[in-house]
Amino acid sequence: EIISLKEVYKDYFLIGAAVEVEDLEDGLHRQLLLKHFNSLTAENAMKFERIHPKEDEFNFKDADKIVEFAMENNLKVRGHTFVWHNQTPEWVFKDKTGNEVSKELLLERLKFHINTVCNHYKNKIYAWDVVNEAIEDKEDYVLRKSPWYRIIGKEYVELAFKFVREADPEVELYYNDYNNEKPYKLYKTYDFLKSLLDKGIPIDGIGIQGHWDIYDEGLFDNLKRAIELYASLGLKIQITELDISMFEFENKTREVLIPTAEMLEFQALTYKKLFEIFRSYKGIITSVTFWGISDKHTWKDNFPVKGRKDWPLLFDEKQNPKKAFFEIVDF
Numbered sequence: 190e191i192i193s194l195k196e197v198y199k200d201y202f203l204i205g206a207a208v209e210v211e212d213l214e215d216g217l218h219r220q221l222l223l224k225h226f227n228s229l230t231a232e233n234a235m236k237f238e239r240i241h242p243k244e245d246e247f248n249f250k251d252a253d254k255i256v257e258f259a260m261e262n263n264l265k266v267r268g269h270t271f272v273w274h275n276q277t278p279e280w281v282f283k284d285k286t287g288n289e290v291s292k293e294l295l296l297e298r299l300k301f302h303i304n305t306v307c308n309h310y311k312n313k314i315y316a317w318d319v320v321n322e323a324i325e326d327k328e329d330y331v332l333r334k335s336p337w338y339r340i341i342g343k344e345y346v347e348l349a350f351k352f353v354r355e356a357d358p359e360v361e362l363y364y365n366d367y368n369n370e371k372p373y374k375l376y377k378t379y380d381f382l383k384s385l386l387d388k389g390i391p392i393d394g395i396g397i398q399g400h401w402d403i404y405d406e407g408l409f410d411n412l413k414r415a416i417e418l419y420a421s422l423g424l425k426i427q428i429t430e431l432d433i434s435m436f437e438f439e440n441k442t443r444e445v446l447i448p449t450a451e452m453l454e455f456q457a458l459t460y461k462k463l464f465e466i467f468r469s470y471k472g473i474i475t476s477v478t479f480w481g482i483s484d485k486h487t488w489k490d491n492f493p494v495k496g497r498k499d500w501p502l503l504f505d506e507k508q509n510p511k512k513a514f515f516e517i518v519d520f
Protein backbone atom coordinates (compact mmCIF):
# COMPACT_ATOMS: atom_id res chain seq x y z
CA GLU A 190 0.00 0.00 0.00
CA ILE A 191 1.46 3.33 -1.09
CA ILE A 192 1.58 6.10 1.45
CA SER A 193 -0.42 9.29 0.80
CA LEU A 194 1.65 12.36 -0.06
CA LYS A 195 -0.86 14.81 1.42
CA GLU A 196 -0.96 12.78 4.64
CA VAL A 197 2.83 12.81 4.93
CA TYR A 198 2.87 16.60 4.47
CA LYS A 199 -0.25 17.51 6.44
CA ASP A 200 1.74 19.36 9.12
CA TYR A 201 3.82 21.24 6.55
CA PHE A 202 1.93 22.54 3.53
CA LEU A 203 -0.77 21.77 1.00
CA ILE A 204 0.10 19.44 -1.87
CA GLY A 205 -1.42 20.61 -5.14
CA ALA A 206 -1.68 19.61 -8.78
CA ALA A 207 -2.53 21.51 -11.95
CA VAL A 208 -5.37 19.81 -13.78
CA GLU A 209 -7.40 19.88 -16.95
CA VAL A 210 -10.99 18.59 -16.99
CA GLU A 211 -9.64 15.49 -18.80
CA ASP A 212 -7.66 14.57 -15.68
CA LEU A 213 -10.86 14.35 -13.65
CA GLU A 214 -12.27 11.99 -16.26
CA ASP A 215 -9.11 9.83 -16.37
CA GLY A 216 -9.72 7.08 -13.80
CA LEU A 217 -6.13 6.77 -12.64
CA HIS A 218 -5.48 10.52 -12.49
CA ARG A 219 -8.66 10.93 -10.52
CA GLN A 220 -7.54 8.28 -8.04
CA LEU A 221 -4.14 9.90 -7.66
CA LEU A 222 -5.76 13.29 -7.07
CA LEU A 223 -8.02 11.88 -4.36
CA LYS A 224 -5.26 9.99 -2.62
CA HIS A 225 -2.29 12.36 -2.73
CA PHE A 226 -3.47 15.93 -3.25
CA ASN A 227 -5.44 18.48 -1.24
CA SER A 228 -5.19 21.46 -3.59
CA LEU A 229 -5.91 22.07 -7.27
CA THR A 230 -5.02 24.68 -9.85
CA ALA A 231 -6.70 24.82 -13.27
CA GLU A 232 -3.88 24.33 -15.77
CA ASN A 233 -5.71 26.40 -18.40
CA ALA A 234 -9.44 26.58 -17.64
CA MET A 235 -9.42 29.85 -15.65
CA LYS A 236 -7.17 31.80 -17.99
CA PHE A 237 -8.67 34.88 -19.64
CA GLU A 238 -9.07 33.35 -23.14
CA ARG A 239 -10.84 30.31 -21.72
CA ILE A 240 -13.10 31.88 -19.13
CA HIS A 241 -13.89 35.16 -20.96
CA PRO A 242 -13.35 34.43 -24.66
CA LYS A 243 -15.52 37.30 -25.96
CA GLU A 244 -16.37 40.66 -24.48
CA ASP A 245 -19.95 39.68 -23.65
CA GLU A 246 -19.36 35.98 -23.07
CA PHE A 247 -18.01 34.14 -20.04
CA ASN A 248 -17.42 30.39 -20.19
CA PHE A 249 -17.21 28.87 -16.72
CA LYS A 250 -17.98 25.32 -17.83
CA ASP A 251 -14.58 23.64 -17.44
CA ALA A 252 -13.45 25.76 -14.51
CA ASP A 253 -16.72 24.94 -12.73
CA LYS A 254 -16.13 21.21 -13.19
CA ILE A 255 -12.72 21.54 -11.58
CA VAL A 256 -14.05 23.62 -8.69
CA GLU A 257 -16.99 21.26 -8.15
CA PHE A 258 -14.67 18.25 -8.04
CA ALA A 259 -12.57 20.09 -5.47
CA MET A 260 -15.58 21.06 -3.32
CA GLU A 261 -17.02 17.54 -3.37
CA ASN A 262 -13.72 16.00 -2.35
CA ASN A 263 -12.44 18.58 0.07
CA LEU A 264 -9.57 19.98 -1.96
CA LYS A 265 -8.63 23.66 -1.91
CA VAL A 266 -8.42 25.66 -5.13
CA ARG A 267 -5.86 28.24 -6.28
CA GLY A 268 -7.13 30.58 -9.00
CA HIS A 269 -4.85 31.02 -12.03
CA THR A 270 -4.67 33.73 -13.39
CA PHE A 271 -6.08 37.24 -13.98
CA VAL A 272 -3.36 39.29 -15.65
CA TRP A 273 -0.87 37.66 -17.99
CA HIS A 274 0.70 38.46 -21.37
CA ASN A 275 -0.22 34.97 -22.65
CA GLN A 276 -3.61 33.39 -23.25
CA THR A 277 -5.40 36.74 -23.17
CA PRO A 278 -7.79 37.10 -26.11
CA GLU A 279 -7.19 39.85 -28.66
CA TRP A 280 -10.52 41.57 -28.07
CA VAL A 281 -9.28 42.71 -24.67
CA PHE A 282 -6.76 45.08 -26.25
CA LYS A 283 -8.94 46.34 -29.14
CA ASP A 284 -11.79 48.83 -29.20
CA LYS A 285 -14.95 48.53 -31.32
CA THR A 286 -13.22 50.00 -34.39
CA GLY A 287 -10.28 47.58 -34.15
CA ASN A 288 -7.83 50.16 -32.83
CA GLU A 289 -5.86 49.75 -29.66
CA VAL A 290 -8.08 50.14 -26.62
CA SER A 291 -7.74 53.24 -24.43
CA LYS A 292 -6.25 53.00 -20.96
CA GLU A 293 -9.61 53.84 -19.39
CA LEU A 294 -11.49 51.15 -21.29
CA LEU A 295 -8.83 48.51 -20.63
CA LEU A 296 -8.98 49.21 -16.89
CA GLU A 297 -12.75 49.06 -16.98
CA ARG A 298 -12.55 45.68 -18.74
CA LEU A 299 -9.99 44.33 -16.31
CA LYS A 300 -12.09 45.40 -13.36
CA PHE A 301 -15.22 43.85 -14.83
CA HIS A 302 -13.37 40.62 -15.60
CA ILE A 303 -11.93 40.39 -12.10
CA ASN A 304 -15.25 41.22 -10.43
CA THR A 305 -17.20 38.67 -12.43
CA VAL A 306 -14.74 35.80 -11.95
CA CYS A 307 -14.06 36.61 -8.29
CA ASN A 308 -17.75 36.73 -7.47
CA HIS A 309 -18.42 33.50 -9.35
CA TYR A 310 -15.87 31.67 -7.18
CA LYS A 311 -16.25 33.51 -3.90
CA ASN A 312 -15.61 31.17 -0.92
CA LYS A 313 -14.56 28.42 -3.34
CA ILE A 314 -11.17 29.70 -4.42
CA TYR A 315 -8.89 30.63 -1.51
CA ALA A 316 -6.01 32.27 -3.41
CA TRP A 317 -5.54 33.97 -6.79
CA ASP A 318 -2.47 34.41 -8.94
CA VAL A 319 -3.46 38.01 -9.58
CA VAL A 320 -0.55 38.92 -11.84
CA ASN A 321 1.55 36.32 -13.64
CA GLU A 322 5.06 36.73 -15.10
CA ALA A 323 5.14 40.53 -15.23
CA ILE A 324 8.86 40.88 -14.50
CA GLU A 325 11.11 41.12 -17.57
CA ASP A 326 13.91 38.59 -18.14
CA LYS A 327 16.18 41.11 -19.90
CA GLU A 328 18.53 42.96 -17.60
CA ASP A 329 17.63 46.53 -18.47
CA TYR A 330 13.97 46.43 -17.58
CA VAL A 331 11.90 45.69 -14.52
CA LEU A 332 8.51 45.10 -16.12
CA ARG A 333 7.82 43.18 -19.31
CA LYS A 334 6.59 45.40 -22.14
CA SER A 335 3.28 43.56 -22.49
CA PRO A 336 0.10 45.17 -23.80
CA TRP A 337 -0.99 45.63 -20.17
CA TYR A 338 2.13 47.66 -19.51
CA ARG A 339 2.09 49.56 -22.78
CA ILE A 340 -1.52 50.63 -22.54
CA ILE A 341 -1.98 51.17 -18.80
CA GLY A 342 1.54 51.89 -17.61
CA LYS A 343 3.38 50.26 -14.73
CA GLU A 344 0.50 50.84 -12.33
CA TYR A 345 -1.45 48.04 -14.00
CA VAL A 346 0.08 45.63 -11.48
CA GLU A 347 -1.03 47.48 -8.37
CA LEU A 348 -4.44 48.24 -9.85
CA ALA A 349 -5.01 44.55 -10.51
CA PHE A 350 -4.26 43.71 -6.88
CA LYS A 351 -6.60 46.47 -5.70
CA PHE A 352 -9.41 45.29 -7.97
CA VAL A 353 -9.20 41.74 -6.62
CA ARG A 354 -9.06 42.93 -3.01
CA GLU A 355 -12.16 45.09 -3.61
CA ALA A 356 -13.97 42.19 -5.26
CA ASP A 357 -13.10 39.72 -2.48
CA PRO A 358 -11.68 40.96 0.83
CA GLU A 359 -10.96 37.40 2.03
CA VAL A 360 -9.09 35.76 -0.82
CA GLU A 361 -5.27 35.54 -0.73
CA LEU A 362 -3.48 37.51 -3.44
CA TYR A 363 -0.30 36.25 -5.11
CA TYR A 364 2.28 37.55 -7.53
CA ASN A 365 3.43 34.50 -9.54
CA ASP A 366 6.54 34.09 -11.73
CA TYR A 367 9.25 31.73 -13.04
CA ASN A 368 12.99 32.04 -12.36
CA ASN A 369 12.23 34.43 -9.52
CA GLU A 370 14.66 32.50 -7.31
CA LYS A 371 17.51 33.17 -9.77
CA PRO A 372 19.58 36.23 -8.84
CA TYR A 373 18.94 38.01 -12.16
CA LYS A 374 15.23 38.13 -11.41
CA LEU A 375 15.19 37.81 -7.62
CA TYR A 376 16.45 41.27 -6.80
CA LYS A 377 14.27 43.14 -9.23
CA THR A 378 11.25 41.16 -8.07
CA TYR A 379 12.11 41.86 -4.45
CA ASP A 380 12.57 45.61 -5.07
CA PHE A 381 9.39 45.84 -7.10
CA LEU A 382 7.22 43.98 -4.58
CA LYS A 383 8.74 45.92 -1.72
CA SER A 384 7.84 49.21 -3.42
CA LEU A 385 4.25 48.04 -3.80
CA LEU A 386 3.99 46.78 -0.23
CA ASP A 387 5.45 50.08 1.04
CA LYS A 388 2.59 51.83 -0.74
CA GLY A 389 0.08 49.58 0.97
CA ILE A 390 -0.85 47.49 -2.07
CA PRO A 391 -2.56 44.30 -0.89
CA ILE A 392 -0.22 41.41 -1.77
CA ASP A 393 -0.31 38.36 0.48
CA GLY A 394 2.22 36.13 -1.14
CA ILE A 395 4.59 35.21 -3.89
CA GLY A 396 4.37 32.20 -6.16
CA ILE A 397 7.67 30.62 -7.11
CA GLN A 398 6.67 28.52 -10.11
CA GLY A 399 9.43 25.93 -9.90
CA HIS A 400 9.88 24.81 -13.53
CA TRP A 401 13.34 23.38 -12.89
CA ASP A 402 15.59 20.65 -14.29
CA ILE A 403 17.96 18.01 -12.97
CA TYR A 404 21.03 19.99 -14.09
CA ASP A 405 20.38 23.23 -12.19
CA GLU A 406 23.36 23.30 -9.81
CA GLY A 407 22.69 26.66 -8.22
CA LEU A 408 19.08 25.78 -7.51
CA PHE A 409 19.23 24.95 -3.82
CA ASP A 410 21.25 28.00 -2.75
CA ASN A 411 19.24 30.28 -5.00
CA LEU A 412 16.01 28.94 -3.60
CA LYS A 413 17.00 29.37 0.05
CA ARG A 414 18.16 32.93 -0.59
CA ALA A 415 14.92 33.74 -2.40
CA ILE A 416 12.67 32.23 0.24
CA GLU A 417 14.43 34.22 2.95
CA LEU A 418 14.30 37.51 1.05
CA TYR A 419 10.63 37.18 0.14
CA ALA A 420 9.74 36.05 3.65
CA SER A 421 11.52 39.14 5.01
CA LEU A 422 8.83 41.18 3.22
CA GLY A 423 6.21 39.33 5.25
CA LEU A 424 4.96 37.44 2.20
CA LYS A 425 3.60 33.92 2.24
CA ILE A 426 5.43 31.67 -0.19
CA GLN A 427 3.90 29.02 -2.42
CA ILE A 428 5.60 26.77 -4.92
CA THR A 429 2.98 26.99 -7.64
CA GLU A 430 4.05 25.00 -10.73
CA LEU A 431 6.66 22.46 -9.72
CA ASP A 432 8.19 20.05 -12.22
CA ILE A 433 11.75 18.81 -12.73
CA SER A 434 12.62 18.31 -16.39
CA MET A 435 15.09 15.64 -17.48
CA PHE A 436 16.55 18.12 -19.98
CA GLU A 437 18.64 21.21 -19.53
CA PHE A 438 16.78 24.15 -21.08
CA GLU A 439 19.36 24.61 -23.86
CA ASN A 440 19.31 20.90 -24.71
CA LYS A 441 17.20 20.43 -27.84
CA THR A 442 18.00 16.73 -28.39
CA ARG A 443 15.26 14.34 -29.44
CA GLU A 444 17.31 11.19 -28.91
CA VAL A 445 16.05 10.14 -25.48
CA LEU A 446 12.88 8.09 -25.76
CA ILE A 447 12.72 6.66 -22.28
CA PRO A 448 14.22 8.15 -19.12
CA THR A 449 17.56 6.53 -18.23
CA ALA A 450 18.13 5.09 -14.75
CA GLU A 451 20.62 7.89 -14.17
CA MET A 452 18.06 10.55 -15.05
CA LEU A 453 15.52 9.03 -12.69
CA GLU A 454 18.15 8.89 -9.96
CA PHE A 455 19.18 12.55 -10.44
CA GLN A 456 15.57 13.59 -10.49
CA ALA A 457 14.82 11.73 -7.28
CA LEU A 458 17.78 13.41 -5.62
CA THR A 459 16.69 16.84 -6.81
CA TYR A 460 13.17 16.33 -5.48
CA LYS A 461 14.58 14.98 -2.21
CA LYS A 462 16.77 18.06 -1.63
CA LEU A 463 14.00 20.42 -2.67
CA PHE A 464 11.53 18.94 -0.22
CA GLU A 465 14.13 19.08 2.54
CA ILE A 466 14.35 22.81 1.86
CA PHE A 467 10.57 23.21 1.67
CA ARG A 468 10.15 21.41 5.02
CA SER A 469 12.76 23.61 6.63
CA TYR A 470 10.53 26.63 5.92
CA LYS A 471 7.50 25.26 7.70
CA GLY A 472 4.94 28.03 8.26
CA ILE A 473 6.46 30.15 5.50
CA ILE A 474 5.82 27.83 2.56
CA THR A 475 2.09 27.16 2.68
CA SER A 476 1.58 25.12 -0.49
CA VAL A 477 3.54 23.10 -3.05
CA THR A 478 1.70 22.52 -6.34
CA PHE A 479 2.97 20.22 -9.09
CA TRP A 480 2.29 21.31 -12.69
CA GLY A 481 0.49 18.10 -13.53
CA ILE A 482 -0.21 14.71 -11.94
CA SER A 483 1.77 12.11 -13.87
CA ASP A 484 4.18 12.03 -16.82
CA LYS A 485 1.24 10.94 -18.97
CA HIS A 486 0.25 14.60 -19.29
CA THR A 487 2.81 17.38 -18.97
CA TRP A 488 3.28 20.70 -20.78
CA LYS A 489 6.99 19.81 -20.96
CA ASP A 490 6.19 17.40 -23.80
CA ASN A 491 5.79 20.51 -25.93
CA PHE A 492 8.31 22.84 -24.37
CA PRO A 493 10.97 23.87 -25.19
CA VAL A 494 10.93 21.17 -27.90
CA LYS A 495 7.52 20.42 -29.42
CA GLY A 496 6.65 16.73 -29.29
CA ARG A 497 9.67 15.62 -27.20
CA LYS A 498 8.62 13.42 -24.30
CA ASP A 499 9.77 14.55 -20.86
CA TRP A 500 9.18 12.99 -17.45
CA PRO A 501 9.13 15.81 -14.89
CA LEU A 502 6.57 14.62 -12.32
CA LEU A 503 6.35 12.17 -9.38
CA PHE A 504 4.26 9.54 -11.14
CA ASP A 505 5.26 7.83 -14.39
CA GLU A 506 3.32 7.48 -17.65
CA LYS A 507 1.54 4.43 -16.25
CA GLN A 508 0.74 6.61 -13.23
CA ASN A 509 2.90 4.57 -10.85
CA PRO A 510 5.06 6.36 -8.26
CA LYS A 511 8.67 7.00 -9.36
CA LYS A 512 11.84 6.99 -7.28
CA ALA A 513 11.29 10.72 -6.72
CA PHE A 514 8.01 9.96 -4.96
CA PHE A 515 9.62 7.54 -2.52
CA GLU A 516 12.42 10.00 -1.77
CA ILE A 517 10.09 12.81 -0.71
CA VAL A 518 7.81 10.72 1.49
CA ASP A 519 10.74 9.12 3.35
CA PHE A 520 12.21 11.52 5.93
Ligand code: G3I
Pocket residue numbers: 232233275276321398430488
Ligand atom coordinates in the same frame (compact mmCIF):
# COMPACT_ATOMS: atom_id res chain seq x y z
O1 G3I B 1 -6.90 23.09 -26.44
C1 G3I B 1 -6.24 23.44 -27.65
C2 G3I B 1 -6.64 22.52 -28.76
O2 G3I B 1 -8.01 22.68 -29.02
C3 G3I B 1 -5.81 22.89 -30.00
O3 G3I B 1 -6.12 22.04 -31.05
C4 G3I B 1 -4.33 22.78 -29.69
C5 G3I B 1 -3.44 23.18 -30.88
O4 G3I B 1 -2.28 23.83 -30.47
O5 G3I B 1 -4.04 23.65 -28.63
C6 G3I B 1 -4.74 23.36 -27.43
O6 G3I B 1 -4.40 24.37 -26.54
C7 G3I B 1 -3.16 24.25 -25.92
C8 G3I B 1 -3.41 24.31 -24.42
O7 G3I B 1 -2.18 24.36 -23.73
C9 G3I B 1 -4.20 23.12 -23.91
O8 G3I B 1 -3.49 21.93 -24.14
C10 G3I B 1 -2.28 25.42 -26.34
O9 G3I B 1 -1.93 25.29 -27.70
C11 G3I B 1 -1.03 25.47 -25.50
O10 G3I B 1 -0.31 26.66 -25.81
C12 G3I B 1 -1.41 25.50 -24.04
O11 G3I B 1 -0.22 25.48 -23.27
C13 G3I B 1 -0.36 25.89 -21.93
C14 G3I B 1 0.59 27.03 -21.66
O12 G3I B 1 0.54 27.39 -20.29
C15 G3I B 1 0.24 28.22 -22.53
O13 G3I B 1 0.88 29.34 -22.18
C16 G3I B 1 -0.01 24.70 -21.04
O14 G3I B 1 -1.01 23.69 -21.17
C17 G3I B 1 0.08 25.15 -19.57
O15 G3I B 1 0.64 24.10 -18.81
C18 G3I B 1 1.00 26.35 -19.46
O16 G3I B 1 1.03 26.77 -18.12
C19 G3I B 1 1.87 27.87 -17.80
C20 G3I B 1 1.27 28.60 -16.62
O17 G3I B 1 -0.05 28.98 -16.91
C21 G3I B 1 2.10 29.84 -16.25
N1 G3I B 1 3.48 29.49 -16.04
C22 G3I B 1 4.12 28.70 -17.07
C23 G3I B 1 3.30 27.46 -17.39
C24 G3I B 1 4.00 26.62 -18.40
O18 G3I B 1 4.10 27.28 -19.64
